[in-house]
Amino acid sequence: MVEIETTKMSSKGQVVIPSSFRKHIKEGDTLIVLKNNEQIILKPASAMDKQLAEDIKFAKRTEEAWKDIEEGKGVRMNVADFLKEMKNW
DSSP: OOOOOOOOBOTTSOBOOOGGGOTTOOTTOOEEEEEETTEEEEEEGGGSOHHHHHHHHHHHHHHHHHHHHHTTOOOOOOHHHHHHHHHTO
16 A cells, blocks of 8 residues: 655755654664655665665765766875775775
């Protein structure tokens, strides 16, 4: 059975999840937000495979890094410094 509720987005981009949909979500839970064309899907991260969730986070960081590079915000470093930086990820 499909449940439907409405909500609004605030000026800060915040969206309230209707209380009837929050039954299995606790404060502090991590949620995954997926966009597929015009659909926005919100899933508890616990419902997904842990490796997939990590892959999504890595893909997001990579996307942000490429955006920085395209905007001229890239940083040059030698291989040793790069590998040291990668350990911090």
